[in-house]
Amino acid sequence: MEHGIIAGTGRRVSARGKVFTLALALVATAAFAGPAAAVSKSTKPVCGNNVAEGAEACDGSDLRNQTCNSLGFAGGSLSCAANCTYQTGTCLSLLRYQDNHDGTVTDLSSGLQWEQKNGADGVQDFSNPHDVDNEYTWGNLAGCPIVGCPNGTAFTDFLGRLNYNISADSTTTIWPCFAGHCDWRLPTIQELVTIMDYNSSTCHNGPCIDPIFGPSEHIYGSSSTDTLDPFATYAWIIYSWTGKTNPLPKAAKAYGLRAVRSAD
Numbered sequence: 572m573e574h575g576i577i578a579g580t581g582r583r584v585s586a587r588g589k590v591f592t593l594a595l596a597l598v599a600t601a602a603f604a605g606p607a608a609a610v611s612k613s614t615k616p617v618c619g620n621n622v623a624e625g626a627e628a629c630d631g632s633d634l635r636n637q638t639c640n641s642l643g644f645a646g647g648s649l650s651c652a653a654n655c656t657y658q659t660g661t662c663l664s665l666l667r668y669q670d671n672h673d674g675t676v677t678d679l680s681s682g683l684q685w686e687q688k689n690g691a692d693g694v695q696d697f698s699n700p701h702d703v704d705n706e707y708t709w710g711n712l713a714g715c716p717i718v719g720c721p722n723g724t725a726f727t728d729f730l731g732r733l734n735y736n737i738s739a740d741s742t743t744t745i746w747p748c749f750a751g752h753c754d755w756r757l758p759t760i761q762e763l764v765t766i767m768d769y770n771s772s773t774c775h776n777g778p779c780i781d782p783i784f785g786p787s788e789h790i791y792g793s794s795s796t797d798t799l800d801p802f803a804t805y806a807w808i809i810y811s812w813t814g815k816t817n818p819l820p821k822a823a824k825a826y827g828l829r830a831v832r833s834a835d
């Protein structure tokens with residue numbers, strides 16, 4: 572029994588010894604931690620050495636592979652400020668398309684003001700030039716004095732209604748013009764391409780343009796004539812569900828139209 576107590580005491584002594592040894596080890600570790608911390612201090616990031624390090628968003632030309640677009644802007648040129656943060660002042664507005672709530676959308680990246688469409692019911696309504704189902708001819712029709720001339724309903728009816736706001740029975744001119752502007756025109760094929768988003772999730776299964784534009788026709792005509800001889804009787808069109816361009820005969824009644832003007 573006594574032997575047992577001694578044995579027990581011996582274990583307690585032994586335990587204290589282990590605690591003491593552990594304490595010594597901790598002190599030793601702490602003593603060596605000092606020089607280690609001093610070494611890491613000397614490698615602190617330096618803003619201005621053209622290398623983005625640590626918490627620096629960027630440094631000089633090192634933008635960490637970011638661009639205005641990758642930061643969520645509509646485009647533009649990203650740079651790094653002197654304090655190693657992104658300089659986004661030259662990036663284009665986060666809001667690319669602005670709904671003007673007057674039947675038009677402004678593309679802030681191109682400065683173009685576009686017509687919104689409506690009336691998607693599969694029925695053409697020429698009293699409403701914004702009806703997405705309407706198709707117009709471009710030109711080169713009977714009476715055209717020059718091959719390929721723009722004498723189709725795209726110009727005589729569609730643009731006529733937008734720029735002179737003709738009444739439904741075509742007997743009265745109503746002012747002001749559409750959305751307060753009288754300089755609506757057909758877009759060039761290059762301008763149409765700018766509103767095609769080839770990375771859109773709806774592209775190919777639907778139109779490649781932003782839903783803010785309203786419903787979309789499959790084919791949009793442009794103001795651009797195919798200038799390659801002998802195709803003056805062809806105008807460039809774009810398939811809005813693929814974004815592909817193609818020349819089509821101007822006299823074909825297959826053109827949806829979306830008017831545009833240069834925003835003020």
Ligand SMILES: [Ca+2]
Nearest residue numbers: 617618622630
């Ligand atoms: Ca740096």
Ligand SMILES: [Ca+2]
Nearest residue numbers: 690692694704
């Ligand atoms: Ca319709």
